[in-house]
Amino acid sequence: MPRDADCIFCRIVSAEVSASVVYEDENCLAFLDVAPLAEGHLLLVPRDHFSDLTSLPPPLCGSVMSLLPRLGSAVMTVAKASGFNVLVNNGKAAGQAVPHVHIHVIPRVASDGLGYRWNASKYAPGRAEVLAEAYQRALRTPS
Numbered sequence: 001m002p003r004d005a006d007c008i009f010c011r012i013v014s015a016e017v018s019a020s021v022v023y024e025d026e027n028c029l030a031f032l033d034v035a036p037l038a039e040g041h042l043l044l045v046p047r048d049h050f051s052d053l054t055s056l057p058p059p060l061c062g063s064v065m066s067l068l069p070r071l072g073s074a075v076m077t078v079a080k081a082s083g084f085n086v087l088v089n090n091g092k093a094a095g096q097a098v099p100h101v102h103i104h105v106i107p108r109v110a111s112d113g114l115g116y117r118w119n120a121s122k123y124a125p126g127r128a129e130v131l132a133e134a135y136q137r138a139l140r141t142p143s
Contacts, residue, residue: 004049009100013047023071027063030071033104038112040079042071042105051099053090064103071105081107085116 003010011017012031019031022042033041046064050056056064068086075084087104089096108114123131 002049004100007049007098007100009043009045009098009102010049013045022074023067027060028067030067030105036106037104037114038079038081038107038109040075040081040107042075044068044071044103044105046101050101052096053088053101056101064101068103068105075105075107079107081109083108 003014005011008017012019013029019029019034021029021031023030026047028044028046030042030044033043044064044067046056046060048060050060053061072084072086075081085104085106085108087106088102089104106114
């Protein structure tokens with residue numbers, strides 16, 4: 001399995017660094033975040049080192065992501081949450097601090113004080129159609 005000796009998540013996967021593991025299988029590991037936004041905040045990582053979501057092979061991505069319903073249910077039960085956020089920061093500009101794919105599962109309750117800036121805007125006339133066509137072209141091109 002590809003690993004990066006300098007990556008904290010690779011070191012957790014290989015048990016060089018301890019973590020409060022809540023789930024593991026042949027493809028991934030889920031553990032408590034050491035700097036939680038809420039009690040019970042989990043991180044889900046693939047065992048293999050992939051720096052960002054776009055480098056994660058689709059079959060492995062599917063395998064890792066398929067755990068989110070189970071982890072979400074567990075978060076709601078254990079953390080007594082009424083909801084949860086699933087968050088992937090992809091790239092430094094998006095706030096990714098560790099260059100190893102990781103998915104946050106963050107327990108939420110109505111009074112938790114956690115927020116999220118959602119500065120919604122609108123497209124200029126015709127811009128959405130131009131973007132949709134550009135996406136369609138990009139998705140037809142193999143990566």
